[in-house]
Amino acid sequence: MDEKIVSMKNIVKEFSGVRVLDNVDFNIYKGKIMALVGENGAGKSTLMKILTGVYLKTSGDIYLEGKEVNFTTTKESQDMGVAIIHQELNLVQDLSISENIFLGREPVGKSGKIKWKQLYDESKQWLDKLGLNESPKELVKNLSVGKQQLIEIAKALSLNAKVIIMDEPTGALTISETEKLFEVVNELRSQGHSIVYISHRLNEIFQICDYVTVLRDGTLVGEKTIDELDEDKIIEMMVGRKLSEQYPRVNTILGHTVLEVKNLSNKFVKDISFELKEGEILGVAGLVGAGRTEMARSIYGVYPLDKGEILMKGKPVVIKSPKDAIKEGIAYVSEDRKSNGIVLGLNIVENVTLASLDQYVGKIGKINKSEEEKSTDSYVKSMSIKAAGTKQLLKFLSGGNQQKVALAKNLNTNPKILILDEPTRGVDVGAKKEIYELINKYKESGMSILMISSEIPEILGISDRVMVMHEGMVTGTLDIKNADQEKIMSLAVGKEVS
Amino acid sequence: MKKLSLKGRDWKSILSQNKPVIVLLILIVAMSIMNDRFLTWSNALTVLRQTSINAVIATGLTFAILIGGIDLSVGSVLAICGAVSAKMVASGMNIFLVILLTLMLGLGMGMVNGLFISKGRLQPFIATLGTMTLLRGFTLVYTQGKPISIFGSETSAVYSKIGTGYFLGIPIPVYIMLFVFVIAYYILRHMKIGRYTYALGSNEEATMYSGIKTDNVKIFVYGISGFLSALAGIIVTSRLGSAQPTAGSGYELDAIAAVVIGGTSMAGGIGTIFGTAIGALIIGILNNALNLLQVSSYYQGVAKGIVILIAVLLDRKQRTSR
Numbered sequence: 001m002d003e004k005i006v007s008m009k010n011i012v013k014e015f016s017g018v019r020v021l022d023n024v025d026f027n028i029y030k031g032k033i034m035a036l037v038g039e040n041g042a043g044k045s046t047l048m049k050i051l052t053g054v055y056l057k058t059s060g061d062i063y064l065e066g067k068e069v070n071f072t073t074t075k076e077s078q079d080m081g082v083a084i085i086h087q088e089l090n091l092v093q094d095l096s097i098s099e100n101i102f103l104g105r106e107p108v109g110k111s112g113k114i115k116w117k118q119l120y121d122e123s124k125q126w127l128d129k130l131g132l133n134e135s136p137k138e139l140v141k142n143l144s145v146g147k148q149q150l151i152e153i154a155k156a157l158s159l160n161a162k163v164i165i166m167d168e169p170t171g172a173l174t175i176s177e178t179e180k181l182f183e184v185v186n187e188l189r190s191q192g193h194s195i196v197y198i199s200h201r202l203n204e205i206f207q208i209c210d211y212v213t214v215l216r217d218g219t220l221v222g223e224k225t226i227d228e229l230d231e232d233k234i235i236e237m238m239v240g241r242k243l244s245e246q247y248p249r250v251n252t253i254l255g256h257t258v259l260e261v262k263n264l265s266n267k268f269v270k271d272i273s274f275e276l277k278e279g280e281i282l283g284v285a286g287l288v289g290a291g292r293t294e295m296a297r298s299i300y301g302v303y304p305l306d307k308g309e310i311l312m313k314g315k316p317v318v319i320k321s322p323k324d325a326i327k328e329g330i331a332y333v334s335e336d337r338k339s340n341g342i343v344l345g346l347n348i349v350e351n352v353t354l355a356s357l358d359q360y361v362g363k364i365g366k367i368n369k370s371e372e373e374k375s376t377d378s379y380v381k382s383m384s385i386k387a388a389g390t391k392q393l394l395k396f397l398s399g400g401n402q403q404k405v406a407l408a409k410n411l412n413t414n415p416k417i418l419i420l421d422e423p424t425r426g427v428d429v430g431a432k433k434e435i436y437e438l439i440n441k442y443k444e445s446g447m448s449i450l451m452i453s454s455e456i457p458e459i460l461g462i463s464d465r466v467m468v469m470h471e472g473m474v475t476g477t478l479d480i481k482n483a484d485q486e487k488i489m490s491l492a493v494g495k496e497v498s
Numbered sequence: 499m500k501k502l503s504l505k506g507r508d509w510k511s512i513l514s515q516n517k518p519v520i521v522l523l524i525l526i527v528a529m530s531i532m533n534d535r536f537l538t539w540s541n542a543l544t545v546l547r548q549t550s551i552n553a554v555i556a557t558g559l560t561f562a563i564l565i566g567g568i569d570l571s572v573g574s575v576l577a578i579c580g581a582v583s584a585k586m587v588a589s590g591m592n593i594f595l596v597i598l599l600t601l602m603l604g605l606g607m608g609m610v611n612g613l614f615i616s617k618g619r620l621q622p623f624i625a626t627l628g629t630m631t632l633l634r635g636f637t638l639v640y641t642q643g644k645p646i647s648i649f650g651s652e653t654s655a656v657y658s659k660i661g662t663g664y665f666l667g668i669p670i671p672v673y674i675m676l677f678v679f680v681i682a683y684y685i686l687r688h689m690k691i692g693r694y695t696y697a698l699g700s701n702e703e704a705t706m707y708s709g710i711k712t713d714n715v716k717i718f719v720y721g722i723s724g725f726l727s728a729l730a731g732i733i734v735t736s737r738l739g740s741a742q743p744t745a746g747s748g749y750e751l752d753a754i755a756a757v758v759i760g761g762t763s764m765a766g767g768i769g770t771i772f773g774t775a776i777g778a779l780i781i782g783i784l785n786n787a788l789n790l791l792q793v794s795s796y797y798q799g800v801a802k803g804i805v806i807l808i809a810v811l812l813d814r815k816q817r818t819s820r
């Protein structure tokens with residue numbers, strides 16, 4: 001048996017009377033990687049926030065290297081060598097990369113002046129290690145979500161902690177970024193660091209982890225070594241039953257062309273043209289930075305167009321704002337839910353109806369709250385959104401459940417065209433399948449779906465066609481029958497495919 | 499055992515969610531012990547009447563602060579609207595027309611603030627600091643630095659009833675205040691625009707992505723603030739019988755204090771009209787208490803500052819507790 005560096009015993013956590021962790025035991029082994037898995041809302045992030053002093057436990061004991069500890073702030077846990085990379089980004093957008101990495105512990109000289117050179121040099125080392133070639137002086141707000149995630153990782157690594165907790169670090173990363181991260185993680189392990197790795201991507205767990213702990217609904221299901229398990233066994237432990245086919249494909253007869261995009265150009269994308277038919281799912285693949293999100297947002301009226309035309313059912317439409325887009329029947333589920341997908345300070349009902357409030361108001365603008373409640377309830381049921389109730393604020397939902405609410409908000413505008421930007425990011429295996437089934441249901445009812453995803457299996461799994469982008473341009477479109485991972489990857493790096 | 503502890507927690511959580519109410523109750527109890535003139539019907543009415551002006555302004559300001567903004571121009575809008583309405587009354591204009599025009603003037607000025615902030619992309623603090631200074635100067639020019647009497651026509655007497663009159667033994671401004679509270683509560687809780695106000699204050703980008711014209715929401719919100727400042731201007735002018743060129747200066751501070759004591763977050767997105775009502779009452783009672791206790795005006799500021807800080811600190815502690 002390996003040596004325990006952290007052991008959490010009988011941890012209970014209640015939020016205003018609701019128990020979200022019930023007598024959970026959790027161990028971290030020295031120089032090993034412990035995977036922590038479970039469905040959305042199982043309590044993974046909460047458990048790790050308790051360990052790092054973000055939340056206070058209701059009861060239970062925590063031991064670090066055999067000594068009982070009780071962190072009440074993140075600072076305390078950091079000082080004792082425990083660092084966490086949170087699921088949600090916590091960067092200061094208007095500061096530079098290196099200012100973010102060293103925020104609150106900038107190297108200073110005797111006079112209190114920041115040693116900028118040291119700051120930049122040390123940041124650069126971490127950026128190099130993670131394969132980022134951005135300047136340390138670059139402002140964080142100019143980075144993609146994926147790169148911001150890497151900055152969070154650099155920040156935690158630079159603390160040189162004994163125990164490093166990674167809460168879904170790869171959610172926004174590309175394949176090559178993920179591989180780079182794994183190299184770093186392996187190196188950390190061989191140097192004796194202990195790591196907790198939370199992810200919904202089970203293949204990653206088999207790639208790097210030594211142990212697996214499974215939580216379900218706030219209780220411990222079990223702790224196993226990786227050799228005792230395979231993917232199906234983990235899933236069974238997570239959801240309590242076996243799951244059939246992960247990608248449920250439905251073949252519908254495609255209808256008329258609904259959306260035509262012609263020669264769309266602006267400062268992000270060049271000469272984008274494609275068509276979308278009724279009942280069709282068009283997958284959009286590409287590396288992070290290929291301009292997929294920018295293309296989607298340009299169609300959605302967030303970014304102005306320099307050139308090009310958008311036609312709905314053959315008629316040109318003018319879309320200058322998301323309001324126009326929604327009116328034309330286009331909805332967009334953002335890849336970055338925290339900054340523009342949902343409103344954390346509003347509750348589930350208020351979020352679900354935010355983009356479609358006009359459906360619920362009478363002449364003087366009074367909201368019909370019971371109607372709102374009814375619509376929300378139906379989404380909560382059909383998507384199995386886990387929450388204490390529909391009046392729970394979004395900031396208290398787990399990441400995956402927030403994502404479901406973001407999707408519900410957009411579906412509730414009754415779109416003809418649904419643009420999904422990384423729709424299953426941070427969503428657990430069971431819920432992923434539920435989301436695919438939901439997408440399929442809307443597809444069968446004639447909705448057209450543009451699905452941007454960095455998960456190629458997902459794209460291959462449910463799309464009818466695949467469009468691949470590279471550096472702001474479409475490099476090719478493949479019919480699903482002759483699409484495969486290899487062809488997509490070569491198009492994604494800008495190579496021709498026969 | 500379990501049941502008992504649960505009950506204890508509920509009792510605690512009810513208290514902790516209403517810290518401003520507790521401060522208010524403590525203030526009332528303490529004052530009734532210290533001064534026997536405090537807890538009388540007539541003093542209660544005085545407090546309410548004095549509170550009404552600040553309460554009306556603070557209600558408008560609650561909207562601005564809820565969207566993460568601020569409106570410093572409330573006092574100046576009050577002054578210029580009061581002056582214009584005094585002149586109109588004195589000239590014998592129809593009383594309803596006077597009120598309507600004055601309120602529209604305030605609304606318009608507020609919407610101009612909103613335009614600067616939304617379309618002009620100015621920081622709310624800067625934009626309203628500008629209009630505050632500008633409108634104060636404008637008031638001085640308009641009044642030539644002298645009070646404008648409301649008297650001199652047959653409608654003057656009616657106009658002066660707004661601030662000095664009673665109905666069923668209760669001052670009319672108190673009714674106005676209650677009416678404003680109810681309407682504002684209704685807007686924030688039940689109307690589309692109220693929902694958008696919270697959404698905008700909590701996450702502007704996500705609100706825009708949801709197809710909401712955030713500029714229009716801002717213009718509306720600052721419009722309300724201007725509108726209610728004008729209403730406060732009418733009450734003040736009517737009560738004094740004249741429009742003072744310096745009327746309302748510094749009023750923004752008491753109003754901001756009321757909003758913040760009431761639990762509204764300066765960062766936007768969190769807050770209620772109920773809270774603001776309590777906050778305004780706390781400020782009102784404090785002012786009244788300090789006068790009753792004959793505290794010198796130098797010390798009044800000190801005492802008020804301390805109470806404001808305590809109230810806000812209590813609220814902060816509650817919010818960051820985990």
Ligand SMILES: Nc1ncnc2c1ncn2[C@@H]1O[C@H](COP(=O)(O)OP(=O)(O)OP(=O)(O)O)[C@@H](O)[C@H]1O
Pocket residue numbers: 015020038039040041042043044045046047087386387388395396397398399400401426428
């Ligand atoms: N601050 C809070 N207040 C109230 N409830 C909370 C709070 N934080 C989390 N919860 C609830 O606790 C439960 C566990 O949430 P947690 O974020 O730990 O889940 P998770 O396992 O990390 O899920 P995901 O995979 O979706 O990130 C959820 O039901 C969530 O709604």
Ligand SMILES: [Mg+2]
Pocket residue numbers: 044045046087167398399
């Ligand atoms: Mg989580």
